[in-house]
Amino acid sequence: MKRIVMPIALLAAGFRAAAALAHAFLDHAVPAVGSTVTAAPKEVQIFYTQALEPAFSAATLTGADGQPIATAAASVDPQNPMELVLKLPPLTPGHYKVSWRVVSVDTHRTEGTFSFDIKP
Numbered sequence: 001m002k003r004i005v006m007p008i009a010l011l012a013a014g015f016r017a018a019a020a021l022a023h024a025f026l027d028h029a030v031p032a033v034g035s036t037v038t039a040a041p042k043e044v045q046i047f048y049t050q051a052l053e054p055a056f057s058a059a060t061l062t063g064a065d066g067q068p069i070a071t072a073a074a075s076v077d078p079q080n081p082m083e084l085v086l087k088l089p090p091l092t093p094g095h096y097k098v099s100w101r102v103v104s105v106d107t108h109r110t111e112g113t114f115s116f117d118i119k120p
């Protein structure tokens with residue numbers, strides 16, 4: 001009995017370790033993190049390394065002056081649970097910061113920011 005129990009316990013520990021590494025981290029974004037684009041994007045797409053919990057995942061936009069820019073609430077793409085979409089109002093050239101805060105399906109919370117520039 002002991003011989004069977006041991007490997008199962010080790011296996012379970014291994015799965016837990018793998019799950020802990022699987023938080024929803026930012027994989028890439030469109031516009032790309034730190035990029036300069038020449039046309040104002042209509043939305044920001046943020047792709048994560050893990051599926052998100054839509055009810056607990058959000059993103060906001062601030063301008064160069066640090067003031068929040070009104071947008072509709074960010075939503076998880078129904079076609080891709082690993083993608084958060086923030087629809088944007090018409091933006092003028094400048095520097096913008098995206099702040100995001102998400103909960104992945106393993107209930108772990110992550111957050112971060114990145115910026116992009118719109119060139120005149």
Ligand SMILES: [Cu+2]
Binds near residue numbers: 019022024104106
């Ligand atoms: Cu996790």
